[in-house]
Amino acid sequence: MPSAKLKKKAQVSAEKPVxxxxxxxxxxxxxxxxxxxxxTKARTISKILGAKYDVISSMGHVVDLPTSKLAVDVxxxxxxxxxxxxxxxxxxxxxxxxxxxxxxxxxxxDPDREGEAIxxxxxxxxxxxxxKFARVTFHEITESAIKExxxxxxxxxxxxxxxxxxxRVLDRIVGYNLSPLLWKxxxxxxxxxxxxxxxxxxIVDREEEIAKFIPVKTYSVEASFKYGDLLFNARxxxxxxGRSPIFATEEEARRCVEEIKASAYLVTDIxxxxxxxxxxxxxxxxxxxxxxxxxxxFSSKKTMFVxxxxxxxxxxxxxxVGLITYMRTxxxxxxxxxxxxxxxxxxxxFGKNYLADKDYGFKEKKGAQxxxxxxxxxxxxxxxxxxxxxxxxxxxxxxALIWSRFLAGLMQEAVFENTKVVISSNDAEFSADGKRLxxxxxxxxxxxxxxxxxxxxxxxxxxxxxxxxxxREHITKPPARYNDASLVKLMEEKGIGRPSTxxxxxxxxxxRSYIKRERAAFMPSELGIRVSRILAQSFxxxxxxxxxxxxxxxxxxxxxxxxxxxxxxxxxxPAFKAKVDAVSAVAKKEVILAGKNCPKCGANxxxxxxxxxxxxxxxKFPECRYAESITTDVACPTCKDGKLVKRRNQRGQxxxxxxxxxxxxxxxxxxxxxxxxxxxxxPKEGExxxxxxPASDNNQQT
Numbered sequence: 001m002p003s004a005k006l007k008k009k010a011q012v013s014a015e016k017p018v019x020x021x022x023x024x025x026x027x028x029x030x031x032x033x034x035x036x037x038x039x040t041k042a043r044t045i046s047k048i049l050g051a052k053y054d055v056i057s058s059m060g061h062v063v064d065l066p067t068s069k070l071a072v073d074v075x076x077x078x079x080x081x082x083x084x085x086x087x088x089x090x091x092x093x094x095x096x097x098x099x100x101x102x103x104x105x106x107x108x109x110d111p112d113r114e115g116e117a118i119x120x121x122x123x124x125x126x127x128x129x130x131x132k133f134a135r136v137t138f139h140e141i142t143e144s145a146i147k148e149x150x151x152x153x154x155x156x157x158x159x160x161x162x163x164x165x166x167x168r169v170l171d172r173i174v175g176y177n178l179s180p181l182l183w184k185x186x187x188x189x190x191x192x193x194x195x196x197x198x199x200x201x202x203i204v205d206r207e208e209e210i211a212k213f214i215p216v217k218t219y220s221v222e223a224s225f226k227y228g229d230l231l232f233n234a235r236x237x238x239x240x241x242g243r244s245p246i247f248a249t250e251e252e253a254r255r256c257v258e259e260i261k262a263s264a265y266l267v268t269d270i271x272x273x274x275x276x277x278x279x280x281x282x283x284x285x286x287x288x289x290x291x292x293x294x295x296x297x298f299s300s301k302k303t304m305f306v307x308x309x310x311x312x313x314x315x316x317x318x319x320x321v322g323l324i325t326y327m328r329t330x331x332x333x334x335x336x337x338x339x340x341x342x343x344x345x346x347x348x349x350f351g352k353n354y355l356a357d358k359d360y361g362f363k364e365k366k367g368a369q370x371x372x373x374x375x376x377x378x379x380x381x382x383x384x385x386x387x388x389x390x391x392x393x394x395x396x397x398x399x400a401l402i403w404s405r406f407l408a409g410l411m412q413e414a415v416f417e418n419t420k421v422v423i424s425s426n427d428a429e430f431s432a433d434g435k436r437l438x439x440x441x442x443x444x445x446x447x448x449x450x451x452x453x454x455x456x457x458x459x460x461x462x463x464x465x466x467x468x469x470x471x472r473e474h475i476t477k478p479p480a481r482y483n484d485a486s487l488v489k490l491m492e493e494k495g496i497g498r499p500s501t502x503x504x505x506x507x508x509x510x511x512r513s514y515i516k517r518e519r520a521a522f523m524p525s526e527l528g529i530r531v532s533r534i535l536a537q538s539f540x541x542x543x544x545x546x547x548x549x550x551x552x553x554x555x556x557x558x559x560x561x562x563x564x565x566x567x568x569x570x571x572x573x574p575a576f577k578a579k580v581d582a583v584s585a586v587a588k589k590e591v592i593l594a595g596k597n598c599p600k601c602g603a604n605x606x607x608x609x610x611x612x613x614x615x616x617x618x619x620k621f622p623e624c625r626y627a628e629s630i631t632t633d634v635a636c637p638t639c640k641d642g643k644l645v646k647r648r649n650q651r652g653q654x655x656x657x658x659x660x661x662x663x664x665x666x667x668x669x670x671x672x673x674x675x676x677x678x679x680x681x682x683p684k685e686g687e688x689x690x691x692x693x694p695a696s697d698n699n700q701q702t
Contacts, residue, residue: 030054034136035122037115041141044313045108047320048143049150054098058109061087064123065168070176075151078169078569082121092125099129106153111137111372112328113167113559114500116160123156134434139335140378141313141322163558165563166216170194170551173573174542177580178535183586186527187536187609194551195497196508197535197543202490203515204524204532213478218246219253220472221432223661225265225423228467229454234423253471263425267462271420276413279442281362282374283405284330285499286492291405293485295448296397300484300503306398316390321379322401323387328499329372330492332362334409338376342410345380350444350642350652354411376406394473410447415439423464448613463663464608479523495549516654527609530590538583542576591619600626631659638666 032499034055036042046055073079084092093630099105105126107119115137123133134153138145171194180194221236236245239256247253281287285304292303305329313320346355377399384400391399419434434455440447482490488502497505506522509515516529524532535543551572557563592607598618605616609632618624631643634656642660656671658664 031103032106033095033102033104033131034108035095035119036108036157037110037118038308038312039069040309040312040423044141044320044322045146046144048141051188054102056095056098058095058118058122059088059091061085061118061121062092062125065172070172072169072172074173074573077566078573080165080169080172080175084125095122096126096129099126102131104153105131105133106136106150107133107156108136108138108149110328111139111326112500113160113164115274116157117164118167120156120158120161126217128342139373140325141311143321149344159559159561162565163555166558166568170555170572173569173576177577178539181538181580181584181587182531182534184584185590186530190527190609191508191512191530192531192535192543193508194542194548195501196505196512197532198496198534198545198548199487199491199505200509200514200524200528201536201543202487202545203522206479206482207524207529210337210478210481215478216476217423218248218474218476219250220246220474221253221256222470222472223423224467224470225430225432226467227456227458227462231467232432232455232663234421236428237431239431239447240427250471250473257469257471260425260428261466263427263466265423265425265430265464267460267464268424268429269420269422270458270460273418273420274438275416276385276475277416277441277443278360278413279356279408279411279446280405281360282332282333282334282376282409283402284374285328286330286488286502288327288375288402289502290485290489292398292401293483295401298394298398298484299506300488301507302394303398304503306394307402310395310399311404314387314390316387323382324378325373325376325401327375329375331372332374332501333372334374334376334406338378338380338406338562339410339516340372342380342407346407346410350411354441354444356412358411360409374406375402377403380407404445408442411442411444414441414447416445419575421455421458480524481518483521487522495552496545498552513648526614539579541579598624598626600624629659631655632671634671636664636666641662644671681684 030053032053033499034042034045034053036045036055037058037060039057039059042055042057046053049055063082063232064085066083071081071083071212073081102192107122109115109118109122110354116135119135126133133156135156136150136153137148174194176190178197179190182190182192221239222233223234223236226233239245239260247256287308289300290304292298293300298306304327307324310323311325311327313322343355356659358615380403382403384396384403387399415438417438419436421432421434423430423432432455434453436452436454437443439512443596480486484506489508491497491502491505509522509528510517513525513533515522515524515636517523541547551568554563555569558565558568594605594607594616596605596616597603598605598620601618601620601624603624604619605628606619608615608627610619614630616628616630619627621627629645629647631645634644636642636644636658639658639660642658642664644656645659646654647657648654654669656668658666
C-alpha cells in the first residue's frame with residue numbers, strides 16, 4: 001500500500017488554471033454516484049444506469065505534480081507533492097456535494113494504472129465525507145458490461161496506484177534533471193524525457209544511417225514469353241554454368257542478352273503448391289495504430305482520439321452505446337461471449353465454411369496485462385454500414401477497421417495456389433511465378449487489393465517463343481525513415497513505453513520541434529539532432545532502449561507486487577543524480593557561428609533555438625538584442641523581395657512566411673519549389689491560408 005505520506009494535502013501552485021465546465025448540482029438527485037473521467041463517457045453511462053445513479057466527470061486528473069518545481073522529496077521516500085490542478089477545485093467541491101448522502105460512490109475511471117491512480121486521488125479528496133467507496137472496472141460501455149461491473153464492484157488496486165506513482169515520479173526526476181542540462185548547452189525551454197529521448201534517438205540514428213548509406217547498382221534480365229496468344233513474364237535465374245544472373249554492370253547484362261536472345265526455350269518444370277495465410281492477431285493499441293496508419297493514413301494521435309470517441313459512446317437512434325472496447329491494451333484476449341457472437345455472425349452471414357475450425361494462437365508480449373481485452377467491437381451485429389449515418393467519416397473508417405479485424409480473427413485461413421514454371425535453354429534458365437486465390441477466407445472482410453499473377457495453362461516440354469528481353473536496373477535503397485506505424489512497432493518490440501504512451505511520445509517530439517513529418521515520415525530537426533547527441537553522449541546509460549525497457553519491466557513488477565516502488569527509485573536515483581551533477585558542472589553552451597556580423601554592433605551572429613525554431617542572435621545578447629530569422633533560398637512569390645522563413649504559429653503548426661512580414665503577409669504550408677502536384681489536401685502554390693498567419697512577429701529575441 002502507498003506510503004501514508006502520499007496522502008499529504010496537495011500544495012497548490014500559482015499556475016494558469018484550466019477551464020472547467022461545472023455541471024448543475026441541483027439536477028442530480030440519485031442514490032448512487034458514479035465518477036468517470038470524460039463528459040462523453042458520463043453521458044453514455046448515465047443513460048444506461050437510469051435515475052438512481054448520478055454520473056459525473058472529473059474531467060481527467062484532479063491532482064498532479066506542479067510544473068514549476070521538481071515536487072518530489074528525494075530525501076524522504078520520493079514523496080510526490082501532489083497539488084490540486086488549478087481550476088479543478090470547483091470539480092472537487094462539486095463531487096463532494098454530490099457524494100454527501102449517497103449510499104455508494106462508484107469510482108469508474110479507466111481500467112489501467114492511470115485510471116486507478118485517478119480513482120485513488122479522487123477518493124483521497126472525498127475521504128472526509130464519510131461515504132462508502134467502490135471501484136468498478138469495465139472494458140466496454142454497454143448496458144450488460146456496466147451493470148455487471150456495478151454488481152462486481154471491489155476495491156482500488158493499490159499496486160496499480162503505486163506503479164503509476166513510480167512512473168510519474170521517475171519521469172519527473174529524469175525530465176527535471178536532464179532538461180536544465182539542455183538549457184545550459186542549447187537554449188532554455190527545451191525538455192528531455194525518459195521515453196521521448198529514446199524515441200528521438202531511434203529517429204536520429206536512422207537519419208545517420210541514411211546519410212552514411214552508399215547505393216549500389218545491379219542489373220538483372222527479364223523476358224517476355226509468348227504461348228499461343230498469351231504473354232507472360234519471367235526472370236533470369238541461371239546463366240551458363242556457375243555464372244550469377246545478377247550483373248554488376250549494364251555492359252555485362254547486355255552481353256548476356258546478346259548471347260541468349262537467339263536461343264530456343266521450352267518448359268522444363270512446373271510446380272504447384274498450396275499456401276495458407278493465417279488471419280492477423282486481434283488489435284492491440286500498437287497494432288491498431290500501425291494498421292490505421294497503413295490503411296487509413298491516420299497518425300497515432302488521430303487514431304487514439306477517434307478510438308476514444310468510439311469507446312466512450314455514440315448516440316445511435318435512441319440508444320447511447322460504446323462501439324468498441326477499451327483502446328489502451330496490449331492483450332490479445334477476446335471475451336468468450338464476444339467470440340461466440342462473432343462466430344454466429346460469420347456463420348449466418350458468410351456460411352459455415354468461412355468459420356475457423358480452431359482458435360488461432362498469438363504470442364502475448366512480455367508484460368501484457370491479461371486482464372485487458374483486445375480492441376474489438378462491442379457487438380458483431382452492429383455493422384459499419386448500418387450505423388454509418390451516426391458517425392463522422394473518420395469514426396466510420398476506424399470502426400469498420402476494428403470490426404473487420406475482429407471478425408477476421410474468427411474466420412478460416414486464406415488459401416492460395418502458387419505455381420512456379422521453369423523455362424530453359426542451353427545457356428539460360430528463367431523462372432515465372434503465378435499466384436491465384438483459391439479461397440478468400442478471412443480476406444472476405446479484411447482483404448486489401450492484392451495483385452495476383454495468372455500464368456497460361458502450360459505443360460512440361462511446351463515450346464515458348466521469346467518475345468522480348470529487357471535489362472532491369474536495381475539500386476539499393478537506404479533504410480526507410482520511421483513513420484507512425486514503424487516507430488510505434490519499434491517501441492513495442494523494444495519494450496519502450498506502454499500502450500498509453502505511444503501516441504503522446506510522438507506528439508511531444510513534434511510539439512518540441514525535435515522532429516517533423518516530411519511526406520508522412522519522421523525527420524529529426526537540427527535541434528532534435530543536437531538534443532539527442534548531447535543526451536546520448538552524457539547519459540548513454542539512461543537514454544538507451546535497454547535501460548528504458550528494463551525500467552518498464554520493474555514498473556510491471558511493482559504492479560504485480562513483486563517489488564516496492566520506492567526501492568526501484570532508490571536503486572536508480574543516486575548514480576543518476578551524481579552523473580547529472582558531474583555533467584552539469586562542466587556544461588557550457590555550444591556556440592555555432594552563423595558567418596555573419598550583427599548589423600547593429602558588428603559582433604558575430606550565432607545560431608540559437610527557441611520553441612518556434614532556429615534564429616540568429618547577436619553573441620553579445622542581452623547587451624545587444626538584435627535577432628533575425630534564418631531564411632530559405634526561396635524567394636517570396638508575392639513580393640519577390642523577401643525570402644521565405646520557416647515559422648511556427650501558436651497552435652504549433654509549421655508554415656513558411658515572408659521575411660518582410662508584416663509588410664508582406666504571404667504564408668504557405670510548404671516551400672513552393674518543392675510542392676508535389678496533386679498531393680491531396682494541399683492548397684495551390686502561393687495560396688495564403690489566413691489560419692496559418694502568425695499572431696506576432698517571430699523575429700523578436702526569445
